[in-house]
Amino acid sequence: MTMTAPPAPPNSTQDPKRKLSPAAKRFANASGTSLGSILIKIIMVALIDATAVFAIFTAIGREAWLIATVIAVITVVINVVYFKKGWLPAKYLLPGTIFLLIFQVFVIGYTGYIAFTNYGSGHNSDKADAVSALLQSNQERVAGSPGYPVTLYTGEDGLAMVVEKDGQQMLGDVDDALAPVDPATLANYTQLKFADLLSRQGEVTSLKVAISDDPAEGTLRTSDGRTAYQYTSSLSYDRDADTMTDQKTGTVYTDTGVGAFTAQDGTQLMPGWSINVGFDNFTRAFTDSSIRGALFSVSVWTFAFAFLSVASTFFLGLFLAIVFNDMRMKGRKIYRVISILPYAFPAFLGGLVWAGMLNKDFGFVNQVLFGGAGIPWLTDPWLAKFSVLWVNLWLGFPYMFLVCTGALQSIPQELSEAATIDGAKPFQIFRLIKLPLLLVSVAPLLISSFAFNFNNFNVIYMLTEGGPRLEDAGLNVGSTDILISMVYKVAFVGSQRDYGLASAFSIIIFVIVAIISIISFKQTKALEELN
């Protein structure tokens, strides 16, 4: 098993201290004495604590209670683990575990939560944000209202307005409503010169400063940088009745529990807010025919793609391994190095380069190899599927070639010699002796290769972006999309982003992956080998 074994450890009899760098030596000496190691530990933990305290105060300042609590808990755990005597394994496991818990375990659980919300375009935030966004957006100048002389300043948060109102100097910017300002604070800002005013015209006209913390009072805006006018929304929010009323038309929009203010005829005011929708996303995925069809065809193609990718790369790799596994053949090394090149080439670049070569109108394949034929390699549903498999074969066969070569070479020569003496033909030796032995050592790799290709986003997205688009689908989904690229496109591509539905798809993938893994674990008995 020369190839399957991990690289051999260096000769363990050599003196490990022989070639220590000065830094390592210092560290070793320091950690050798108990005083030194305690000192290092105290300094490290103190740094973490200081950062954490700062972070907790920042979070409290922004009223992010949950984040503050989580940081506090993590900090306490770190302090307990590193200052308590014993608990040695925890000292080594903790750093990686913290990252694992937040960015892998928690986010998986969080995906489950999002799958039950309508989070997405138009439902991005909570209700209070939605109300103030609505009051900000539909604004018009209050008819006949007086103009306020205004001076513009720039500060840390961008442009700021200073107006004289009720005999007081008031300052406000994009984040903070107008508030009285004293000359000392104003010294932190620089007044905008006339030339700046012109060059930042766009910024100036788009600046909206809230008059007070009550969004109903509206905002101040200026078009020339000298006079500001009061703008108020044509909508008005009735806090007690929880309704939005359009002043012009008189339409009343109420919160009907769908995450947006809705009029009686069903029209919604956008933006809305994110609410819990229960199993709605899953129900949509399985009952809405335009989504169900897409989900079904994408799932089938995901399995087909993963299976055919493994099969094609394995058979080509095995075939090549057999062909080049002949001692009499010269130059095998050169062939091997050249054939490994696609594997070393970054996969995302491989997809992009092939996308150029397979381009219908200008690509190398059509123009040179097929003499100008307009074969729609990437735009015909079936040819695109073929192209994806072809490119994935190009990217993946070297791996199987290497693996199979290693596995073949590790089969003892005596077996085939004995079989030859017993009168077996070469093909019989291969089929009855070598192949079963090879499959035993390669099977786990085939399973992991299947799992990898199941989520092989890069090759699909770089080559076809999942297209050509399925025409009857209600989503932006194409005929070469696999499940993971569908999740990505539903959540992040295009103007209609549906995080809730995308997360529901993610959960469906989780379930599929879990089932496959349980089956393959039972087959390989990987769990029993743990000790």
Place this chain on the structure above:
Amino acid sequence: MSADTTSTTPKLNVRTPAQPGRRTFGKWFATTGWRHLIGVALCIYAAFPLLYVLSASLNPNGTLLSSNGFFSTIGFQSYIDLFHNEQRPYAAWFANTLIIGLTTAAASVFLGALAAYSFSRMRFTGRRVGLVSLLVVQIFPQLLAVVAIFILLTSLGDVFPALGIDNQIALIMVYLGGALGVNTYLMYGFFNTIPVEIDEAAKIDGAGHARIFFTMILRLVAPILAVVGLLSFISSTSDFVLASVVLVSPENQTLAVGLYSYVSEEFTSNWSVFAAGAVLAALPVMALFLFLQKYIVGGLTAGAGK
């Protein structure tokens, strides 16, 4: 591509006259000759797209169509253009990719080695549960949770801009979340091959656990550290899903995100500039790969792969 392979056969058809004591061509062909035929076809399949990118990158101001002339023009203008495009700061992408990749690799190796050391050398309650849960966790790749990661970073960024969307530290931390699951197993197996007697001897000599770990074990397991570091470097530099979601502004992006935008936005007209970018991006990885071939093959076959 099959058209190209036939051009080599005439050479093979030149028959060597049968001499006593020398094999005939027919015999040679039957034993190893046909293998060379397959070898040549294989080389064309494997290397052709790479030669195509190289030739396209050397075709100044080339469009996709004009890049089809194989090495018909040679010039380095595309490489110069590549570095003088302010909307697409290639140099920044390159630097970002290196920084993110190297930091992730170094930190993953460190976190993984710490965990593998404790699993391999210590016996504690929950050890088996820990190993099994790592195995279970690594079944679910992080990119499945990309939506949740995006929303988590958005809300973190409201409080700490350094940990939010469009920040590289945030992306590195996300990558580190996947470090333990993938790497610990590879390392755990290798740590187990180092005899425990070495630790025990050092302990008798008065060395503490930290000293044993940092000055002895880490040196003895250096090969697996290299493999894990390289694998994590390659996987983080070639990641598109998470990088494209987290990094928004062009000067913060990585090569994978940046080069994709090159192709998706001005596909056919800027082809040679893209090709130049692809060549420069691929060269270091390929050089490293061929240089460390043996290590990687051993490591890949022990874990999973492309």
